[in-house]
Amino acid sequence: MIARGGWALAGLLLLAGCWADFPDQPTDSGNRDSAGDSSQRDSLRRDSQRRDGQPPQPDGDTSDGQPPDVAPPDLEPDQPPFSCTAEAFRRCDGDDAIFCNETGDGEVTTPCAPFPCNQAAGRCDLCTAGAPPACKASDDGFFVSCPDGLPVETACANPCVDAVDSDSDSQSECAGDCNDGNPLVFSGQTSFFVEPIPGAAEPVKWDYNCDGQNEVKLPDRHPGKCYGRPKDACDTVVGWYKYGSVPKCGENGWWWRCRWSKHDFCDVDTEHNKPQVCR
Numbered sequence: 462m463i464a465r466g467g468w469a470l471a472g473l474l475l476l477a478g479c480w481a482d483f484p485d486q487p488t489d490s491g492n493r494d495s496a497g498d499s500s501q502r503d504s505l506r507r508d509s510q511r512r513d514g515q516p517p518q519p520d521g522d523t524s525d526g527q528p529p530d531v532a533p534p535d536l537e538p539d540q541p542p543f544s545c546t547a548e549a550f551r552r553c554d555g556d557d558a559i560f561c562n563e564t565g566d567g568e569v570t571t572p573c574a575p576f577p578c579n580q581a582a583g584r585c586d587l588c589t590a591g592a593p594p595a596c597k598a599s600d601d602g603f604f605v606s607c608p609d610g611l612p613v614e615t616a617c618a619n620p621c622v623d624a625v626d627s628d629s630d631s632q633s634e635c636a637g638d639c640n641d642g643n644p645l646v647f648s649g650q651t652s653f654f655v656e657p658i659p660g661a662a663e664p665v666k667w668d669y670n671c672d673g674q675n676e677v678k679l680p681d682r683h684p685g686k687c688y689g690r691p692k693d694a695c696d697t698v699v700g701w702y703k704y705g706s707v708p709k710c711g712e713n714g715w716w717w718r719c720r721w722s723k724h725d726f727c728d729v730d731t732e733h734n735k736p737q738v739c740r
Contacts, residue, residue: 543567553578558585579610586610596621596635604635618648618671639671647671653678653738655711667710667739675710678738682707687719687729695719695727702731710739 545551545561551568552559558571558578573585588607594615597603603614604624618637626633630644637648646658650670657666667675683700690698699718701707708714716735722728 550583553580576610582610584610588612594624594626594633594635596624604633637671639668645669650740653740655736655738657711669740675739677707677710678740679716680707683717685717687727690719690727692721692727695721708737710737712737 543566545565545568547561547563547565549561550558551561554570556573556578558573560569560571561567562569571585576586576588578584579586588605588610590607590610592607594604594606596617597605597614601621602617604617604621606613606615606624615636617635619634619639621635623641624633624635626636626638627641628638628644630638630641630647632638632641632647632649634641638646639648640646640658640661643658645652645654646669648671652669653676654667654669658669661668665673665675670676679699679701681700682703682705684698685703687695687698696719699716702715702717705715713734713736716732718730718732719727720730
């Protein structure tokens with residue numbers, strides 16, 4: 462009896478030592494939970510495979526076997542190299558002018574101040590367009606005007622004291638107006654006048670065209686004969702009475718002219734007290 466009991470005790474001790482060599486095992490409850498979770502995952506994978514025909518994907522992958530959508534980096538498309546006509550005007554930017562550079566691969570900015578950038582002309586203006594003309598500072602024989610944003614120098618007929626057109630006859634004293642207080646008087650006047658220039662002094666009181674003399678419009682005498690002239694040469698014969706004097710500026714005289722009469726011949730026609738006009 463003692464011998465059998467001792468062998469039994471020894472067997473129990475041996476079993477206890479072997480059991481100690483294994484790691485802790487989960488409880489029955491834990492085994493059941495793990496088995497349930499594994500079974501549920503297997504079921505979900507099978508369902509997914511049946512729906513789209515694709516094998517189940519690893520946990521955490523929602524792309525159905527496709528690589529995930531990733532936004533591409535913001536890359537600018539290739540642009541051709543910048544080019545322009547060397548030194549050509551490109552545009553105005555406020556009061557600055559933008560030009561192409563010397564090599565044609567960039568732009569340069571040119572300030573136009575104090576004058577504006579002229580988009581239509583493609584340049585910086587060099588003076589104020591429409592500004593009153595002024596005498597050239599370095600030379601009193603010229604005046605400077607600015608019709609379109611570029612200065613224009615004009616030689617003066619007289620020393621440039623005042624380049625402004627005071628009487629609005631489109632000509633200043635510098636430009637040749639010998640009386641810038643009277644709009645009828647200026648260099649190049651083509652009209653003739655009966656009355657002298659108000660305030661003008663002798664001997665050139667009728668110098669409306671500023672040439673320094675009194676120029677009469679009708680200087681010729683009539684030949685005194687009209688009869689016998691052909692029709693095409695009749696009306697061209699005019700002049701002061703042949704035995705009288707040519708009237709001076711503002712004086713009256715006896716004016717003769719030939720004309721073709723109703724009796725079909727060249728006859729004389731006269732006009733008394735015709736005034737002589739001058740400039």
